[in-house]
Amino acid sequence: MPTTTSRAVLTLPPLDHELSPHTGQTREHWCAYADYLLRSAQRFGTADHANIHLPGANSVYGPRSDALEAFARTFLLASFRMAGDPEGTGWIAQWYAEGLDAGTNPANPDRWPTPGELGQAKVEAASLAVGLALTRDVLWDKLSQRVQEQLIAWFETVIGEEYPPINWVWFQIVVETFLASVGGRYSDADIDAGLAIHDSLYRGHGWFADGPERAYDHYNGWAFQVYPQLWALMAPTDPRVLARSTVDGERLADYLDDAADLVGGNGAPLIQGRSLIYRFAAAAPFWVGELSGHTRLSPGVARRASSGMLDYFLRRGAMNDDGLLTLGWHGEFPGMRQAYSGAGSPYWAAKGFLGLALPADHRVWTAVEEPLPIEVGNTRRLIAAPGWQVDGTAADGVVRVRNHGTDHANPSVAVADSPLYARLGYSTHTFPDLESESLDNAVVLVNEAGEMTHRTGFEFLGQANLAGVLASASRATTNWITINPDAGPDHGSGVAGTAVSGPEVTTVSLTHGAVELRLVRVRGCSPELPATLQMGGWPVDAESTLISEIRPVAGIGSTLDDSGTWSRTSPHPMGECLKIPWIGTAGAAVDGDYAAVVVLGGEGCRAELDGARLGGDDQFYFADGAVVDLAVIWERFQPTG
Known part of the structure; x- marks a missing residue:
């Protein structure tokens, strides 16, 4: 049995902001x-x-x-x-x-x-x-x-x-x-x-x-x-x-x-x-x-x-x-x-x-x-091995990763998405929704039973820096997964189960600062398995001061005419109520292209969101004038198979 002693006391020296101007810690x-x-x-x-x-x-x-x-x-x-x-x-x-x-x-x-x-x-x-x-x-x-x-x-x-x-x-x-x-x-x-x-x-x-x-x-x-x-x-x-x-x-x-x-x-x-x-x-x-x-x-x-x-x-x-x-x-x-x-x-x-x-x-x-x-300025970095594109904004200190290469699985494997590996986005300020089936940074097909597809097993299509706009892409043969209750202990991988194949979904993330232009191409929709398309934004606590929004982009592909905010009203690792904004199709999705702008950040990011726009000749402009030519994006990220 443990011994019994008095509770320890924490005694700290004064903070030293000369030696440690940022933390005071010595x-x-x-x-x-x-x-x-x-x-x-x-x-x-x-x-x-x-x-x-x-x-x-x-x-x-x-x-x-x-x-x-x-x-x-x-x-x-x-x-x-x-x-x-x-x-x-x-x-x-x-x-x-x-x-x-x-x-x-x-x-x-x-x-x-x-x-x-x-x-x-x-x-x-x-x-x-x-x-x-x-x-x-x-x-x-x-x-x-x-x-x-x-x-x-x-x-x-x-x-x-x-x-x-x-x-x-x-x-x-x-x-x-x-x-x-x-x-x-x-x-x-x-x-x-x-x-x-x-x-x-x-x-x-x-x-x-x-x-x-x-x-x-x-x-x-x-x-x-x-x-x-x-x-x-x-x-x-x-x-x-x-x-x-x-x-x-x-x-x-x-x-x-x-x-x-x-x-x-x-x-x-x-x-x-x-x-x-x-x-x-x-x-x-x-x-x-x-x-x-x-x-x-x-x-x-x-x-x-x-x-x-x-x-x-x-x-x-x-x-x-x-x-x-x-x-x-x-x-x-x-x-x-x-x-x-x-x-x-x-x-x-x-x-x-x-x-x-x-x-x-x-x-x-x-x-x-x-x-x-x-803390010096906005950061941009492509990390090839995990397939991450990193965008940090000095104004709010948020570092965001868009993920097109990590899922704790191998290509073509059909298992449920691991919440800590397979999401499209992770950050230093938001905690992922810990449920496998989620709208958290997602592009999913939702069937008539309300079940969402999973992307694990996707193909990483590459990444590039397009004159200051970061880009990466992945293609998934999506699956609806009925999870096996005896799938074994949780060591990080997605949970195994019975898979029903859904449409093929190719997703491209184009990011600059706090804003992501998310392009989606859907192929293989079936009248026998009707499903709506939904895209989810960043998960934030209801009490957070962070702004998390997702909006459709008119003029690119098919219409996204439904929207809402999904909530999980139970405690999570950073708060008491998780909220995720989403947009989608009001009816069954059809083969075609879809687009949204997604943002996470402090109050200043709203101006970045409002200033992002589609221009003529397939040019998409970010608020500070950075531009990307959408006509070449799909050509750049062609699937290998």
């Missing part, structure tokens, strides 16, 4: 938050410190797994704290040293499950190995020989184990690398196989697919980019590390160039992909760029991005009154739970504290904060 603030999180979690530790039983529902792996998870992930946070301040963190080292002993003692009935016994323990073993490697002088070297041998034996159960061909391969690589460094058994074959899988998932310019599907998300940053650099620190003379140093460093620097454009002026990272309960773990790649030296960003921008994320979440309820990280985005939101989520899972946010492993005199802590790209 290294002392980060240390205070880290210590508070650690002391708060330790209140729920067992008397021997081996297990931390945090309040809340268990994952599918059960309470033993969840208690190990809470220990390992808070230990990772503790290791960063100890590595950067070994003299001032003796209390942390002592607490976790006792837990490392009890957790791996085979005579302890409450010992941890080994990685050989439980799959989830493979994940947590990596946090323990990384943490011990970073604190070798202050923790590992001071453990008794008995405890070291216990830990080695526990870690050695990973040898020869199968790991899914996703970011998990790094969990085996770092554990066996640590074993090699402390005289344990290890397998070069395991390490080499993991590195080969890692490289096979590389898709260019710093981006990795998390497996064989088109699964692009924050795992690019907090896994595929962070672990190679931590591994390099663990084994700096390993020939494999030396051989890969340049390529891994270039991949990290490339990724960071993109990642900086995906942070909103409010400090939020892009709200897209699974495991969002890890929150400010999205800061980890910015820190590891400084830790490794593989970054083109200035230290002031790196700290601005990282501190902005921490400040964003802690101001919005990420910690509860007990000082515990909740399972949600802002506050607690059980609807974000995935099959592998337990009460300790949010503590992978510890990766966002990686900067504390850097000493107080490191340049990332002494440089003056600099503005994010979105």
